Amino acid sequence: MDRSGLLKGKERSIGLFGGTFDPIHLGHLRCAKEVQEAFYLSHVIFILAATPPHKVDRPIIATKDRWNMVKLAIADNPSFALSDVEIKREGKSYSIETISYYHRNLKKGEGLFFILGADAFCEIETWKDYTQLFTLCDFIVISRPNFDPLQAPVLTSERFTKEGAGNRFLHPSGHSVSLLSVTPFGISSTEIRRIVREGRSLTYLVPQAVEAYILSAGLYRE
Ligand code: ATP
Numbered sequence: 673m674d675r676s677g678l679l680k681g682k683e684r685s686i687g688l689f690g691g692t693f694d695p696i697h698l699g700h701l702r703c704a705k706e707v708q709e710a711f712y713l714s715h716v717i718f719i720l721a722a723t724p725p726h727k728v729d730r731p732i733i734a735t736k737d738r739w740n741m742v743k744l745a746i747a748d749n750p751s752f753a754l755s756d757v758e759i760k761r762e763g764k765s766y767s768i769e770t771i772s773y774y775h776r777n778l779k780k781g782e783g784l785f786f787i788l789g790a791d792a793f794c795e796i797e798t799w800k801d802y803t804q805l806f807t808l809c810d811f812i813v814i815s816r817p818n819f820d821p822l823q824a825p826v827l828t829s830e831r832f833t834k835e836g837a838g839n840r841f842l843h844p845s846g847h848s849v850s851l852l853s854v855t856p857f858g859i860s861s862t863e864i865r866r867i868v869r870e871g872r873s874l875t876y877l878v879p880q881a882v883e884a885y886i887l888s889a890g891l892y893r894e
């Protein structure tokens with residue numbers, strides 16, 4: 673890919689990667705790394721959703737534990753950071769408010785991307801003020817097994833147009849959505865929690881320090 677085209681005249685770009693991270697796993701980390709390389713992002717900022725509006729069907733473990741595990745997982749990578757903006761904010765964690773916050777605080781010459789998986793993109797029309805999301809920054813949708821981002825209803829409802837032969841779509845606002853194929857990881861936090869409940873090993877699914885944290889804090893046992 674042409675770097676100058678991707679940076680669109682920006683000197684540096686940051687990617688925001690939101691999630692519940694209950695817990696963070698190697699799928700999250702490897703995907704973030706591949707997005708960073710493909711889009712020349714200087715930093716990927718993990719945004720921990722304190723109170724995710726969509727996860728109402730099950731209890732989520734304490735924010736503090738999820739925070740600690742992301743911290744451990746990214747400790748050895750100076751270009752990965754963890755943000756507490758959604759923790760400090762009262763009420764539900766809406767991405768529109770987080771993106772607006774980062775958009776307001778952008779420095780001159782800085783570009784902003786929001787990173788999400790194909791599963792999340794396919795249901796983005798359920799997000800608060802979703803029509804405004806695409807007016808604030810560019811989006812990167814990462815592939816995820818069993819989800820086809822080309823089927824996302826929002827591509828039609830928000831009148832995106834396909835740009836050339838590539839995997840880039842343009843919103844009427846001028847911002848883009850890029851689809852990126854990453855190494856497929858058929859794992860999810862749901863699966864990780866199930867493995868712990870069943871007393872099986874998490875080795876090679878989460879970073880060692882995260883596995884140790886889960887075991888010593890006794891998380892996800894029931
Ligand atoms: P859960 O099963 O609890 O929903 P999850 O594995 O989907 O957990 P989230 O915290 O919900 O993790 O996801 C955060 C972001 O990472 C979302 O945009 C999601 O689409 C993306 N993501 C998570 N796991 C993967 C994966 N294996 N491949 C690609 N994207 C992923």
Ligand code: MG
Nearest residue numbers: 692791860861
């Ligand atoms: Mg999920």
